[in-house]
Amino acid sequence: MDTTQVLKGMLDTAVLAALRVHPSYGYDLVRRLRHDGFSDVADASVYGTLRRLHRAGLLASEIVESDAGPPRKYYALNQAGTDELARSAETWQRITSTMNRLLGGEGTR
Amino acid sequence: MDTTQVLKGMLDTAVLAALRVHPSYGYDLVRRLRHDGFSDVADASVYGTLRRLHRAGLLASEIVESDAGPPRKYYALNQAGTDELARSAETWQRITSTMNRLLGGEGTR
DNA sequence: TGTACTACTATGCAGTGTGTAGTACGGGTG
């Protein structure tokens, strides 16, 4: 299994979940996600995901000055993002149970 | 979360796992995978995955005449496929624990 | 001045699931 391919589609959910904890910005999310198990995720992937989710209306954004570099673009879940995260969590549950059943090897007929 | 996107990369593992139970052919795998939870998987995806896995040297194939339609192309795991499946199962474990931790909402710092 | 860290943007490529169409065989129905 190639983690790059598995990431496709899961990164959205991972970013939403990370933002549920508290609003954040790209550079910080990259570090947090890498620390949390997505150790190889590319920064461009996270920035791209944030833009896509924002364009889809799931995130609010706000520019905040930083004292350590360029201004940061903070993102936060809005109601649509919260709802989407809840749906994604359910989907994830279904997928894991399906995969665990398959990998467990119970016959499938 | 879009199941189409999540499928990318997981379908390989799902097909390998299904073939571990017993050798099979495309049309049958489509039905089994749909029955087992991948209800929306397209047949072209499964056929494509089988060709890809075969080309990668993970599957043996054999043409078998059928009494109900055209001949079937049976696929079976070889040693490389068995090994790959074991590796994929481990990767899957890591991914699930990472995602469950994120979705569980434990702070990530 | 130069290096490093921070923070984001832009472009093009690669892998893969999907839609659609097509080929081909056999059996049943009218």
Added chain:
DNA sequence: CACCCGTACTACACACTGCATAGTAGTACA
């Protein structure tokens, strides 16, 4: 016989998205 359906596979173009790479720009420190 003509037609449709289920079976079984192939082929092509397309869409989506992660990634590599490069670039811009701010602050800090030597």
